[in-house]
Amino acid sequence: MSDETWAQVRKHYDDQIAALVCLIAQINAANRLGVIVRKPGGSYEPGMFTSMTN
Template sequence: MSDYRINLGKAWPEGYKAMFAFSAATRGDLDPILRELVKVRASQLNGCAYCLDMHTKDARAAGETEQRLYALNAWRETTFFTDAERAALALTEALTLLDRGHVSDEVVEEARRHFDEPTLAKLVMAIVAINAWNRLMTVQRPPVGDYQPGGPR
């Protein structure tokens, strides 16, 4: 981590450990592919190269297809995603792009149609976590490209 612009993990290890614990808590019973799609989409919106590299690799390792990853930026224009995935992606965009307005009742209600309350809560927290990681990585500016699934994060 010596190539980081700012090494937050070294400067404040307790804070970094808390972020890892928060992220780990969101995994639960969320489908791994859905979880990675949400992480990739938020990272696209936030322009986080490090997280895009990591989560596209993790998505592929979980069984995601290249076609869907390539089309994720235009998910509304394809038939590649399930209704539940589309609801999660809409929620991801709404929570990530708060400068465009609050999360609408329609977005939340559509997500509720596909996810029970505990799963929806984990999904919301997973979206919050990846947005936090995107911000942490863009300020730290770690080297991009070396991450391998199953390796250290």
């Protein structure tokens, strides 16, 4: 990333940059492992929780 990009990140996430970068890396790793083992991303279907909210 460029210095300009990091400056923008620092403007919005002052003390939390390390946590944000670690979280992004962790999500990326989980997605890559899911592709390797051919596991679908989830079983959510739109509307499946509507009966719980009524």
